[in-house]
Amino acid sequence: MKVAIFTDTFLPQINGVTNTLSKLAEYYEANNIKYLIFAPDNDVEKNGNCNIQRFFSIKFFLYPECRIAFPNTFRLSTLLSDFKPDIIQLMTEFNMGLAGLKYGKKHGIPTVSNYTTNFCQYLNYYNLDFLNNYIWTYLRWFHNQNDLTLCPSEEIKDYLKNKGISNTDIFSRGIDSEKFNPELRSEDLRRQLGINNKLVFLYVGRVSPEKDLDILIDAYREVYNKYGDKIALVVTGEGPYLDKCKNDFPKGTIFTGFKKGKELAQIYASSDIFVFPSSTETFGNVVLEAMASGVPVIGADAGGVKNTIKHKINGLKFKARHVNELIDLMVELIEDEDLRNTLSINARNTGLRRSWNKVFNGLMDTYNDILLNKKNSDISA
Structure with a gap:
């Protein structure tokens, strides 16, 4: 052929x-x-x-x-x-x-x-x-x-x-489940980023309006006001919304810029919860990358992400652009370590099945x- x-x-x-x-x-x-x-x-x-x-x-x-x-x-x-x-x-x-x-x-x-x-x-x-x-x-x-x-x-x-x-x-x-792998978790990287001893949320993707980052800004600000320095947010990516994000996310939010290859895989594996508010995805590759890395995912119940996440099995879903639902799920994963662990295992298995x-x-x-x-x-x- x-x-x-x-x-x-x-x-x-x-x-x-x-x-x-x-x-x-x-x-x-x-x-x-x-x-x-x-x-x-x-x-x-x-x-x-x-x-x-x-x-x-x-x-x-x-x-x-x-x-x-x-x-x-x-x-x-x-x-x-x-x-x-x-x-x-x-x-x-x-x-x-x-x-x-x-x-x-x-x-x-x-x-x-x-x-x-x-x-x-x-x-x-x-x-x-x-x-x-x-x-x-x-x-x-x-x-x-x-x-x-x-x-x-x-x-x-x-x-x-x-x-x-x-x-x-x-x-x-x-997804390449060898490239994106929980074994790549790096305590050295967490120390370099200043997120050791914290529960770390991660966003990876284009930093742009259509990714619904305004929803994440509002949600994380509320969650940060409750938990303070016990949590952290890492934003990996670049785009036209970056300056607004740097201005509006709480102080201490980490912006790594664009990453790829092993550096990106280590950032996934070294985080604790992946949060992806976008409601415009036809698939959402980053969701699968996070899952393969063994990271629990919170995503919008819309677009292609809707089909990838099975609620409370390999991730959590909130109604698109509903800030309060997103806040509740972020708090639930902070408080419930057993749920985080269950979602992590099932997410990794999802990645392993998607060769x-x-x-x-x-x-x-x-x-x-x-x-x-x-x-x-x-x-x-």
């Missing part, structure tokens, strides 16, 4: 799409599946991998770390004609994804789209909600052009159905079904 992948975001950008793509590339190479990735260029590194073809791009105004690509149609067509893909995988819906869709339609190659980002929900946080109808009109057109649209959770599958996007299936996400290999094997089954259907349609035609 040969797979051509089109994406509007790729390494060195770090997000759910790029994380999935990097793992998928590793899987393709390990299983001798030929692939070619078409992605935006960037300001950091030159292309040194023949499997990755980059195209001129500019920064996206809402997300400066993301790019808007302007693919050269002649170069793209030449590369694809030489490669001869069996299937085209569209990880994103905009310029690169649209280029892949057009090529697939023109040459009769099956295309599979992925819904990974709740763009219209994000617009509400930036006072751009007047664009919602226009974007949904485009998204419906784009996804319904494909042989199949994949989404990361049942919640999002139902959401897309209600929005008029048909023929969907699940392409979930996995990338299992996820990608399922994806390959999906692609083989699509190719078989095409072959049968060609024969009957």
Whole structure:
């Protein structure tokens, strides 16, 4: 099988799409599946991998770390004609994804789209909600052009159905449970951060309005007023909301900046409770990272997070944007060590069951079904 992948975001950008793509590339190479990735260029590194073809791009105004690509149609067509893909995988819906869709339609190659980002929900946080109808009109057109649209959770599958996007299936996400591991807990790191002998809450993710951090600010301030220096909060990540967070979170809140690799894994494992207020996630990779690290999770009962957390089994859920419910759950985990321990064990087991290999094997089954259907349609035609 040969797979051509089109994406509007790729390494060195770090997000759910790029994380999935990097793992998928590793899987393709390990299983001798030929692939070619078409992605935006960037300001950091030159292309040194023949499997990755980059195209001129500019920064996206809402997300400066993301790019808007302007693919050269002649170069793209030449590369694809030489490669001869069996299937085209569209990880994103905009310029690169649209280029892949057009090529697939023109040459009769099956295309599979992925819904990974709740763009219209994000617009509400930036006072751009007047664009919602226009974007949904485009998204419906784009996804319904494909042989199949994949989404990361049942919640999002139902959401897309209600929005008029048909023929969907699940392409979930996995976790590297060796990389994210409770054994990486580091007392040295806790001392360096000044959180030894404290119960530590952790947030990891983009520090931006659509992550509902205003809810976490209000909740943690209330909890901190009750428990003081017995607790601490670590915020790991960067984004446009960072200055407000530094100003509004209680004194002593620790901001580590952006972390990745072993440093990030150690921060997870060295914390005691992961709190993730975002109600806009299509999946929420960070929730699975925390679980694999054996850290009890509190998350919003919304989006993809809703499907990952089983309340009082491997985590706790609160009604999205309900500050008082979040406060109550934070207090409950502070007070109930037995519950923390139970959630920690079950969270780790959840991570162990969510291997990338299992996820990608399922994806390959999906692609083989699509190719078989095409072959049968060609024969009957």
